Amino acid sequence: MFTLAHLNTPPPESLKSQVxxxxxxxxxxxxxxSLTPSNPLYQLYQYVIGYEVHLYLQAMxxxxxxxxxxxxxxxDQDPSQVLGFAxxxxxxxDPEACTLAYMAVQASHRRRGIARAxxxxxxxxxxxxxxxxxxxxVPTFEAMGFQVLAAQGPQVLMNTxxxxxxxxxxxxxxxxxxxxxxxxxxxxxxxxQHGKKAMSEAEKQRDRRLDQLTLQAQALVKERxxxxx
Numbered sequence: 312m313f314t315l316a317h318l319n320t321p322p323p324e325s326l327k328s329q330v331x332x333x334x335x336x337x338x339x340x341x342x343x344x345s346l347t348p349s350n351p352l353y354q355l356y357q358y359v360i361g362y363e364v365h366l367y368l369q370a371m372x373x374x375x376x377x378x379x380x381x382x383x384x385x386x387d388q389d390p391s392q393v394l395g396f397a398x399x400x401x402x403x404x405d406p407e408a409c410t411l412a413y414m415a416v417q418a419s420h421r422r423r424g425i426a427r428a429x430x431x432x433x434x435x436x437x438x439x440x441x442x443x444x445x446x447x448x449v450p451t452f453e454a455m456g457f458q459v460l461a462a463q464g465p466q467v468l469m470n471t472x473x474x475x476x477x478x479x480x481x482x483x484x485x486x487x488x489x490x491x492x493x494x495x496x497x498x499x500x501x502x503x504q505h506g507k508k509a510m511s512e513a514e515k516q517r518d519r520r521l522d523q524l525t526l527q528a529q530a531l532v533k534e535r536x537x538x539x540x
Contacts, residue, residue, distance in 0.1 A: 405478025
């Protein structure tokens with residue numbers, strides 16, 4: 312079994328490191344790019360998304376109700392062990408709205424109601440909740456009370472209501488991360504390790520995957536709303 316903890320201040324380092332490790336381990340599940348570990352760019356995206364989540368956790372502040380909030384599923388037998396997490400962003404000017412940024416559950420503890428429980432706690436605090444996921448995960452979130460709104464690039468936009476909130480959400484600007492020295496060093500290392508041809512093919516593979524996911528998202532939305540063009 313598990314216990315849920317809701318945090319609006321940065322988690323202790325031991326819990327934070329487990330959350331970041333899950334981001335790295337389950338990148339293919341939580342990233343909109345949905346890369347596979349065989350793609351040489353995988354390590355680069357691991358760093359970028361890991362650093363993005365690190366920035367969200369670092370910026371959490373109880374004095375600000377609009378910064379990132381974190382829900383942790385902790386092992387009942389050993390509360391120092393994180394079984395799952397949900398990181399969500401409250402709207403700045405709509406007290407009912409929020410956006411789920413990232414969520415993951417340890418592979419060994421899936422299908423035990425952890426994701427559903429974390430989402431329920433999020434929605435109990437911010438009932439007008441939104442998320443984006445790849446088309447293949449839509450049925451899972453539909454079963455948790457979310458409904459399809461529209462296609463959004465390679466993802467499907469879902470919400471607990473039939474329309475989006477007009478409220479604003481403060482998201483991390485990823486441009487400085489991609490332009491950072493660390494990312495340039497990782498890219499240079501991967502280029503040296505795999506070669507220019509392999510890296511070029513990795514980028515093409517990523518782009519083909521994004522195109523495929525975009526078509527799947529559009530097809531699903533068209534299936535749900537056949538009269539909308």
